[in-house]
Amino acid sequence: MNQNKNKLIDLFIGNISNAIVHEILEKAIDIEEIRIKYNKEIITSFDIAKHYRNKINPAYKPFSSKDQVEIKKKVMNKVRNELQSRILRGYKNINIESTEETVDKFLRKTNIIE
């Protein structure tokens, strides 16, 4: 991968990981009524991730197997670290087991994997 592509992939990984952590943490909140939000931000982590994804070739088909493995590994590590930092501090109800499934879902949505 060239330098520019690597930079875009890093930016993609940072943002998609944030979106995944957000989704897993949302499920850890046990009180339904507090989930209401003022979703003002037009640019969410997922939107930004999609923006970067569209700039990386191949834009409309999945990456090569080697890149798929590499990206998934990096996203998994980032998400797990973020979740672990909470679990270690006593945060309960985080379903860390759902990480891989959620990562796959997001990587599929962004055409990284099939």
Add this chain to the structure above:
Amino acid sequence: MDQIYIPKNRTGFPIGNYVIVTPVMSSLNSKKIEKLYFYGLKSLEPIKLTVIKEIFNIIDKKMENYGNIIVTGSFLEKGFGFNDIDILIISEEKANIEIVKEYIVNQIGIKPHIILIDNKSLIEGLSTDPLYLSMLSRCISKKRLIYNVKTKINYKLLDLQLLKSKIVIDNFDILSGNEKYYYLQNIIAIKLFLESKKVSKDSINKIIENLFKMSKDKIKQNLIDKKEFIEKYKQIYNKTFKHIMEHIGHESK
């Protein structure tokens, strides 16, 4: 010499304009004067007031039942650097917001960002979400706002909200000044909320100015020293995160 007092915030009536003085009763008979409610605003450009009144008229025509209309966000900031107009419509009934949006764009030419919310959700938001408090600390509404809200701190929710702001640490170079300000404002609002302090646009801006030694305008214009900014940003992010986690840990025991 007799004096005439006029409101500071007035529509289409700038300093230096020639006016006709007429008895109150005849003016009231010819046209009903609509009063707006200002919160946390010292002044507003007359042209913006005209726009807000026009928006209220459009919503009034397009929606049958609503409780109140509130205009907030960057449109109320001094100058014309806003991207859209944030409008909150308080209503217990569902409505097709897209039609209202389209009508506003066609009539006024400014993109609205409309949120339709029922009273219960708004009160819930005001009691648990610092951004709601900040939002309503500077606004203009069609009817008087009467909300006596007791704040409830939910640390898991605040953790989620804080997570949004992490984006600046990884994406400093590509985010605009406005976006950096938005995410920084988010952290400061959470910090004030956690400390049970008043969450308002003014209190947030004061803290930003004290901590970062620069005005919000400089941040919005992206005139920022990256190294210095990121260092302070990380510090305040991590401190707030630690505070939230300590409480989540205690709650879970």
